[in-house]
Amino acid sequence: MRYVSTRGKAPTLAFDDVLLAGLATDGGLYLPETWPTFTKDQWRSLQGLTYQELAVEVMLPFVTPALSKEELTTLVNEAYKTFEHDAIAPLRQLGPNHFVLELYYGPTLAFKDYALQLVGHLFSHVLQKKNRRVTIVGATSGDTGSAAIEACRDREGIDIFILHPNGRVSDVQRRQMTTVPSKNVHNIAIEGDFDACQDLVKNLFADADFREEFSLGAVNSINWARIMAQVVYYAWAALNLGAPDRAVGFAVPTGNFGNIFAGWVARQMGLPIERLVIGTNQNDILARFEQSGVMEMTGVEASISPSMDIQVSSNFERLLFELLGRDGQKVDQWMTEFRQSGKNTLDAPLWNQMRELFASARFDDDQTRALIAEHLGRSGQLFCPHSVIGVESARVDEAFGRLPFVSLATAHPAKFPDAVQAASGKYPALPDRLSDLMEREERFVVLPNDAATLKKEIANTLK
Numbered sequence: 001m002r003y004v005s006t007r008g009k010a011p012t013l014a015f016d017d018v019l020l021a022g023l024a025t026d027g028g029l030y031l032p033e034t035w036p037t038f039t040k041d042q043w044r045s046l047q048g049l050t051y052q053e054l055a056v057e058v059m060l061p062f063v064t065p066a067l068s069k070e071e072l073t074t075l076v077n078e079a080y081k082t083f084e085h086d087a088i089a090p091l092r093q094l095g096p097n098h099f100v101l102e103l104y105y106g107p108t109l110a111f112k113d114y115a116l117q118l119v120g121h122l123f124s125h126v127l128q129k130k131n132r133r134v135t136i137v138g139a140t141s142g143d144t145g146s147a148a149i150e151a152c153r154d155r156e157g158i159d160i161f162i163l164h165p166n167g168r169v170s171d172v173q174r175r176q177m178t179t180v181p182s183k184n185v186h187n188i189a190i191e192g193d194f195d196a197c198q199d200l201v202k203n204l205f206a207d208a209d210f211r212e213e214f215s216l217g218a219v220n221s222i223n224w225a226r227i228m229a230q231v232v233y234y235a236w237a238a239l240n241l242g243a244p245d246r247a248v249g250f251a252v253p254t255g256n257f258g259n260i261f262a263g264w265v266a267r268q269m270g271l272p273i274e275r276l277v278i279g280t281n282q283n284d285i286l287a288r289f290e291q292s293g294v295m296e297m298t299g300v301e302a303s304i305s306p307s308m309d310i311q312v313s314s315n316f317e318r319l320l321f322e323l324l325g326r327d328g329q330k331v332d333q334w335m336t337e338f339r340q341s342g343k344n345t346l347d348a349p350l351w352n353q354m355r356e357l358f359a360s361a362r363f364d365d366d367q368t369r370a371l372i373a374e375h376l377g378r379s380g381q382l383f384c385p386h387s388v389i390g391v392e393s394a395r396v397d398e399a400f401g402r403l404p405f406v407s408l409a410t411a412h413p414a415k416f417p418d419a420v421q422a423a424s425g426k427y428p429a430l431p432d433r434l435s436d437l438m439e440r441e442e443r444f445v446v447l448p449n450d451a452a453t454l455k456k457e458i459a460n461t462l463k
């Protein structure tokens with residue numbers, strides 16, 4: 001498989017180079033040149049596989065010929081060893097035709113582990129083959145950071161720098177990043193919000209000399225390999241519910257649009273995914289866009305579901321590329337206009353095309369708290385603030401009840417204990433393996449929102 005940039009100007013690359021590159025040199029995101037599809041019979045033959053076996057089958061077309069099936073199998077088996085549930089991603093029934101896919105059995109208790117544990121192994125493997133080192137730089141609004149750190153810690157050939165917005169991630173989230181004692185792990189708190197962190201990372205990557213000198217790489221949600229690994233659990237859930245012979249819908253708590261875009265990819269590969277519901281908190285740029293066709297930035301507000309506190313959903317560009325007929329020039333124009341004026345509109349026919357598949361729902365903090373309490377009272381189940389938005393977003397869809405719906409539970413409630421306790425009166429306990437987290441020693445530096453200072457810090461650390 002070769003990969004093309006959504007801006008149409010960067011050279012096409014093979015999987016291993018896309019993995020290491022992250023962002024394309026023209027500022028675009030990479031996507032496969034064509035979408036591999038499986039026939040109904042091929043999908044049927046994958047029913048009943050283990051999660052790991054399915055992962056190999058689903059991802060193989062995307063990594064060939066850079067990786068052999070044997071190599072991929074080894075990496076997949078290694079990656080999911082750190083997961084605590086034998087099913088890896090258990091599907092639990094919540095109500096009639098409504099299921100929750102629990103994606104919080106990885107080392108950092110959130111769905112990002114499902115991709116990043118594999119990506120860490122992919123990086124090590126590919127770097128070893130190429131005899132290279134890489135400096136991973138990433139921005140996090142909470143979960144990506146710890147998941148990336150767990151994926152890269154102590155791995156040969158990798159240094160990792162993770163930026164988080166100072167004071168704007170939960171104690172548990174911060175500690176999951178800053179208490180990792182590994183020498184190759186470096187945490188930086190930026191005086192600014194998540195978008196400031198993300199812009200700093202973009203700034204580093206845009207500096208060709210710096211990028212070259214330190215071999216920058218990214219594992220944030222723009223990295224194609226992460227989307228690819230996430231496709232697996234959509235296929236897993238769909239097959240478990242009777243696909244390809246039964247259509248399904250998914251509802252996904254969404255920030256950067258990376259998770260839900262993986263659902264779109266699973267549909268491209270031939271699975272009957274009929275509905276994709278975007279769930280947001282009050283930072284609802286995607287819900288407003290889905291409901292109006294107008295994408296407009298309005299600033300970020302801190303919420304109790306901080307991993308969805310974003311102003312701009314970077315992975316949306318991938319869907320835009322598809323909607324615009326894979327015309328990189330049009331994507332570039334659209335995105336440039338959006339960045340300049342903070343606003344852009346999708347032409348009505350394309351917007352309607354999007355709405356045939358997508359729906360959206362928005363829940364502010366008060367609604368989210370009420371829903372957490374309601375679920376605890378009704379079924380004894382505690383959801384994290386992101387997950388409960390996923391659960392409830394399914395219900396707004398016109399196909400809810402008719403189609404089996406899968407809501408993605410993206411984090412364990414203990415990852416957001418204060419918000420969950422404030423909402424429900426119940427303090428969610430951390431699983432055993434993290435029970436001493438609040439006593440472990442922290443390590444991080446605080447820097448101003450300034451690219452030059454950041455570059456100096458990275459250069460000094462690596463010296």
Ligand SMILES: *Cc1c(COP(=O)(O)O)cnc(C)c1O
Pocket residue numbers: 110111112142143144221253254255256257258259260307308386387410411
């Ligand atoms: C990252 C994250 C999200 C949002 O995922 P995207 O891929 O950015 O849409 C939702 N919930 C949790 C718990 C997360 O960590």
